[in-house]
Amino acid sequence: MKRVIVVGAGQAGASCVARLRSKGFDGQITLIGEEPVPPYQRPPLSKAYLLGEMARDRLYLRPESFYAEQNITLKLGTAVTAIDAMAQTLTLADEVLNYDDLVLTTGSTPRRLPAAIGGDLDGVMVVRGLNDVDAMAPRFTKGARVLIVGGGYIGLEAAAVAAKLGLNVTLVEMADRILQRVAAPETSAFFRHLHSAHGVDLREGVGLDHLTGDGGRVTGAVLGDGSTVAVDFVLVGVGIMPNTNLADAAGLRLENGIATDAQGRTSDPHIWAAGDCASFPWKGQQLRLESVGNAIDQAECVADNILGHARAYDAKPWFWSDQYDVKLQIAGLNTGYDHIVTRSGDTGVVSHWYYAGDQLLAIDAMNDPRAYMVGKRLIEMGKSPAPEAVRNTDTDLKELLKA
Ligand code: FAD
Numbered sequence: 001m002k003r004v005i006v007v008g009a010g011q012a013g014a015s016c017v018a019r020l021r022s023k024g025f026d027g028q029i030t031l032i033g034e035e036p037v038p039p040y041q042r043p044p045l046s047k048a049y050l051l052g053e054m055a056r057d058r059l060y061l062r063p064e065s066f067y068a069e070q071n072i073t074l075k076l077g078t079a080v081t082a083i084d085a086m087a088q089t090l091t092l093a094d095e096v097l098n099y100d101d102l103v104l105t106t107g108s109t110p111r112r113l114p115a116a117i118g119g120d121l122d123g124v125m126v127v128r129g130l131n132d133v134d135a136m137a138p139r140f141t142k143g144a145r146v147l148i149v150g151g152g153y154i155g156l157e158a159a160a161v162a163a164k165l166g167l168n169v170t171l172v173e174m175a176d177r178i179l180q181r182v183a184a185p186e187t188s189a190f191f192r193h194l195h196s197a198h199g200v201d202l203r204e205g206v207g208l209d210h211l212t213g214d215g216g217r218v219t220g221a222v223l224g225d226g227s228t229v230a231v232d233f234v235l236v237g238v239g240i241m242p243n244t245n246l247a248d249a250a251g252l253r254l255e256n257g258i259a260t261d262a263q264g265r266t267s268d269p270h271i272w273a274a275g276d277c278a279s280f281p282w283k284g285q286q287l288r289l290e291s292v293g294n295a296i297d298q299a300e301c302v303a304d305n306i307l308g309h310a311r312a313y314d315a316k317p318w319f320w321s322d323q324y325d326v327k328l329q330i331a332g333l334n335t336g337y338d339h340i341v342t343r344s345g346d347t348g349v350v351s352h353w354y355y356a357g358d359q360l361l362a363i364d365a366m367n368d369p370r371a372y373m374v375g376k377r378l379i380e381m382g383k384s385p386a387p388e389a390v391r392n393t394d395t396d397l398k399e400l401l402k403a
Pocket of ligand 1: 007008009010011013032033034035042043044045046078079080081105106107127128129154243246274275277289290291292293295318319320321322
């Protein structure tokens with residue numbers, strides 16, 4: 001009987017095993033995860049769950065009973081420590097398992113601040129796992145002072161939760177503007193205004209120099225411009241690194257994560273990879289995406305290919321972020337855009353459309369699900385509406401799909 005083992009019981013791992021069964025695979029499936037809980041969704045960790053508005057059970061992607069019902073062996077709290085690609089075996093703490101196909105869905109690890117600048121002080125935290133958020137939640141009390149290092153989506157979402165709960169929030173972003181790596185200046189400006197309006201002290205173009213502490217506990221920060229901030233705790237949101245150690249030690253090719261071919265196969269024909277840890281060919285480079293949509297789609301593609309479908313992964317990037325009462329929805333990839341077309345509706349409803357020449361690449365829609373849906377469809381269909389039509393709020397967006 002064919003044996004598939006999936007290492008990493010997160011979004012991609014759970015999607016892969018569910019897809020294998022739903023497509024009729026009747027061999028052995030084992031899903032192994034280091035965390036002690038069944039696969040869960042991470043996005044609410046910096047949103048509703050941190051805010052205290054979502055129960056823990058609702059984070060789980062499926063009830064734990066699902067895995068037993070589907071005859072999927074779930075090994076939780078178990079780290080895989082080595083792969084022997086020649087022998088097709090995996091090493092766990094106290095056993096060795098054989099596989100026919102192995103899928104690596106090991107996710108990513110947040111970057112931390114170096115100890116030399118106070119990154120190891122008590123009260124300096126990252127937002128990645130359920131354990132991180134459960135540990136930090138008691139600190140989110142009215143009047144507490146939090147410093148958020150990094151103005152990417154996770155830092156901004158945590159800032160929004162903290163501000164909503166009445167904390168004093170300072171956010172530092174070393175780059176000239178928040179969201180610089182991922183969004184246009186127009187989108188940065190929208191969120192700058194939003195956070196400032198909620199009382200967040202947003203400092204752009206200034207980095208953290210070092211943290212100061214008392215008795216091993218963080219108490220303050222010295223910023224790059226010499227200014228100081230008194231803090232009760234610090235959240236670090238300065239990006240992630242793909243978890244490639246296992247793959248590296250097994251001799252798999254790495255390039256911007258675990259390098260896969262169009263079908264999701266690594267440099268070893270029996271080993272596949274998907275999700276945050278994996279890169280795939282895209283316009284002449286190895287692209288790696290850090291999103292739920294990618295984790296699901298890529299993992300399902302790998303499952304199909306294990307079953308022999310020889311399907312190329314056709315990435316259709318989408319993402320979202322919730323901050324205060326704003327829902328940002330993103331479709332497409334804006335890499336290489338040269339101008340933005342803005343469509344402004346009623347108060348707070350706005351979308352930015354990214355073009356390269358006359359080609360539509362991506363859209364950021366703020367509280368505008370209709371613009372998002374139409375933009376996403378247009379991008380998927382390879383259609384690029386005339387900028388005037390997008391800008392004109394009299395245009396019925398759905399008509400653009402028919403053009
Ligand atoms: P993960 O879900 O991280 O799962 C990987 C798992 O592998 C982990 O449980 C890890 O412990 C395990 N593992 C690693 N190594 C081993 C090993 N050796 N042995 C056993 N197990 C191992 N995306 C969006 O699209 N929208 C959002 O709004 C959004 N918000 C986010 C908010 C937060 C706070 C975070 C942290 C992420 C957010 N993301 C969001 C990103 C999204 O959650 C990730 O892209 C997605 O979870 C990636 O899925 P994955 O399966 O690749 O990795």
